[in-house]
Amino acid sequence: MSDSPILLPPSTIGILGGGQLGRMLTLEARRMGYRVAVFTDEKPGCPAGQWADAEYNAAYDDKHALERFLSRVDVVTVEFENIPDACLQAVEAVRPLRPGRKAIHTTQHREREKLFLRDQGIACAPFRIVETLAQLEEAVKELGRPCVIKTAAFGYDGKGQAKVNADTDLAEAWKAFEGHHAVVEQWIPFVAEVSVVGARSVDGRMAVHGVLENQHAHHILDVTIAPARVEVSITDQALELWEAVAEGLDYVGTMAVEMFVTADGKVMVNEIAPRPHNSGHYSIDACVTNQFQQQLRAICGLSLGDPSLHTPAVMINLLGDVWPAEKTPPDWSAVLMHPRAKLHLYGKAEARAKRKMGHITVLGDTVEEALESAQSIKTGLGMA
Numbered sequence: 373m374s375d376s377p378i379l380l381p382p383s384t385i386g387i388l389g390g391g392q393l394g395r396m397l398t399l400e401a402r403r404m405g406y407r408v409a410v411f412t413d414e415k416p417g418c419p420a421g422q423w424a425d426a427e428y429n430a431a432y433d434d435k436h437a438l439e440r441f442l443s444r445v446d447v448v449t450v451e452f453e454n455i456p457d458a459c460l461q462a463v464e465a466v467r468p469l470r471p472g473r474k475a476i477h478t479t480q481h482r483e484r485e486k487l488f489l490r491d492q493g494i495a496c497a498p499f500r501i502v503e504t505l506a507q508l509e510e511a512v513k514e515l516g517r518p519c520v521i522k523t524a525a526f527g528y529d530g531k532g533q534a535k536v537n538a539d540t541d542l543a544e545a546w547k548a549f550e551g552h553h554a555v556v557e558q559w560i561p562f563v564a565e566v567s568v569v570g571a572r573s574v575d576g577r578m579a580v581h582g583v584l585e586n587q588h589a590h591h592i593l594d595v596t597i598a599p600a601r602v603e604v605s606i607t608d609q610a611l612e613l614w615e616a617v618a619e620g621l622d623y624v625g626t627m628a629v630e631m632f633v634t635a636d637g638k639v640m641v642n643e644i645a646p647r648p649h650n651s652g653h654y655s656i657d658a659c660v661t662n663q664f665q666q667q668l669r670a671i672c673g674l675s676l677g678d679p680s681l682h683t684p685a686v687m688i689n690l691l692g693d694v695w696p697a698e699k700t701p702p703d704w705s706a707v708l709m710h711p712r713a714k715l716h717l718y719g720k721a722e723a724r725a726k727r728k729m730g731h732i733t734v735l736g737d738t739v740e741e742a743l744e745s746a747q748s749i750k751t752g753l754g755m756a
Contacts, residue, residue, distance in 0.1 A: 376468070376574045379446050379672040381405030386445030386467065387420060388412075388459070390427070392718035392728065393648050393664075394420030394451035396656070400664040406672075411441045419719045420451065432459040442466055449625060449671050453480040453646050454525075470574075470671040471646050475621040479644045482555045483524040492620040494613060495640040497632075498558040505546045511556040512536055521545060524553035533591070535559070560640065562632035566600050568614040569628045569652035571666035571676055578618060579666065579676040581659060583610045584651050586630070592726060595746065596651045596687040597739060598658060602633065609639040617644055626667035628652060650689065650728070657714045657733040658685035684739045686746040690730040694753055695723035706752025707732055712742075713749060 385401050387394045390412030398408045398420050409426040412418050421427035426444060430437035432455060442448070447468045453476055460473040469476075478484045489496040500511035501524075512519055517540070523532030534545050536556075565588065570580030585600035586593055600607070614629045621627075621644075628649030630642045652663035661669075661677025669676055694702050699722060707715045717730040732749060736742030750756040 376673050378674060382407050383446040383672065384409055384425070384444055385668070385671070386411065386441060386448040386463075387424075387451055388432075388448060388455050388463070389451035390414045390418030390420040391451055392419050392720075392730075394418075395423060395718060396653075396716075397449070397451060397648065397664045397667055398423045400662070400668050404665075404668065406668070409441055409444050411438065417721070422719050432456045435462070438462055447671050449647075449667065450476060451647055455480070468671075470624040471627070472622065472624065475623050475627075475646050478621060479646045481525050482522055483553050485644055486555055488620065489617075489641055492616060494616050494620070495638070496642070497560050497640060500556045502554050502556055503552075505543060505550075508546050508549075508554070508556065509542055512542060515556060515558040518559040520557045520559060521549055522555045522557065523549060524555055531591075560632045560634060563635050564600075564602060564606075564633040565630065565642075566602065566606070566610055566633055566639070567596075567628050567630045567649065567651045568610050569626065569649055569655070569663050570614055570618070570679065571626045571663070571670045572618045572623045573670050573676050574624055574673045576619075577676060578615060579661075579679045580611060580614060581652060581655055581663065581679045582681060583607045584654075586651050590726070592691065592728075593650045593689050595689070596654055597743065598654050598681055598685045598687070599739070601739065603637070605637060606633055606639055613639060613641055617641065621646075625670045626652070626663045650731075651687070653716070653731050654685040654687040654733050655679075655681075656716070658683055658735060683735050684737070684742050686734045686736070686739075686742040688732040688734070688746055688750060688755075689728060690717075690732065691725070692723035692727040692729050693725050694755060695729070698722050698724070702753055706749045710734070710745060710749060712736065712745065 384407040408424040410420045410424040411428045428441045463469045502508045519536045521534045565586045572578045583600040585597040587595040626648045628645040648663045655662040660680045707713045712735040714733045734746045
């Protein structure tokens with residue numbers, strides 16, 4: 373076992389960020405008897421703060437507020453990766469930060485993430501780093517069309533991306549990226565998108581939830597199917613890639629790795645999320661130990677739980693588009709009247725288009741049964 377002390381209840385967990393991932397981690401922590409303090413630049417009453425023992429609402433560069441927060445907690449984790457590096461350094465100087473700054477700093481920035489993957493020999497799409505139109509033109513020439521331009525920083529759910537097709541005017545496309553580093557990736561004609569969500573403990577032990585099949589709409593996760601309907605060879609490659617990423621980052625906590633499956637049966641990494649992930653939400657209802665309890669166990673130095681799937685499941689993302697009006701909820705009858713459907717809402721004050729508001733998990737004796745029920749529920753909510 374590691375020499376790091378084991379943190380038992382009522383130790384206080386510090387969370388940087390106040391969104392739904394922090395909320396679900398807070399609920400797990402409170403259930404197990406831990407206390408929780410949240411530090412966020414959101415307004416009071418954020419999704420995580422609604423359940424925390426303490427909520428610190430300040431900018432991430434507010435040193436005095438951060439000091440007060442750190443004086444109250446025993447360990448710190450993050451619920452989203454775009455935390456300023458100065459804040460991460462300040463935290464790591466006085467409290468255990470899990471995952472550590474190296475993992476967060478690497479994965480919060482596409483350039484650093486891609487260079488990490490290349491340096492570790494982990495399969496990913498061929499790419500180039502560009503800062504000027506001339507470099508973009510050279511990168512497109514080398515990688516071929518189609519390809520994708522992505523901002524190096526602050527990109528998620530398809531934001532900060534532009535596809536370069538045969539007829540794309542590069543000068544026009546570059547205007548949205550000018551003045552910033554960008555990553556140009558070769559277009560991968562994938563046949564499936566999968567992810568692996570798992571955890572790595574302080575002493576390096578790992579436990580993964582298996583391979584998940586993801587379907588996106590408008591670059592945002594729409595449906596996750598567990599387990600993924602892929603060949604054993606695909607599963608083996610995906611799990612090996614996850615383990616390589618976790619080892620390379622010296623990771624502690626729950627992590628998701630999103631991947632592409634190509635027509636010739638190869639798997640390559642698309643993105644890394646240094647935290648619990650949308651595609652792992654099904655685990656709350658369908659796994660022996662869910663991704664948030666694993667996060668808690670890992671950062672507190674406990675042994676990891678059993679990640680096994682006990683029943684097939686389909687997760688449906690709920691975006692603000694489902695709400696008929698900003699503060700008027702949908703008719704949830706289609707979900708709540710189903711005996712094997714579970715509704716999870718994130719406590720957000722207002723619904724906006726493309727904003728993640730909640731999710732539904734549908735259980736079934738088989739994947740096909742869960743998918744059929746999920747489709748019926750989506751139809752009932754006007755989603756399909």
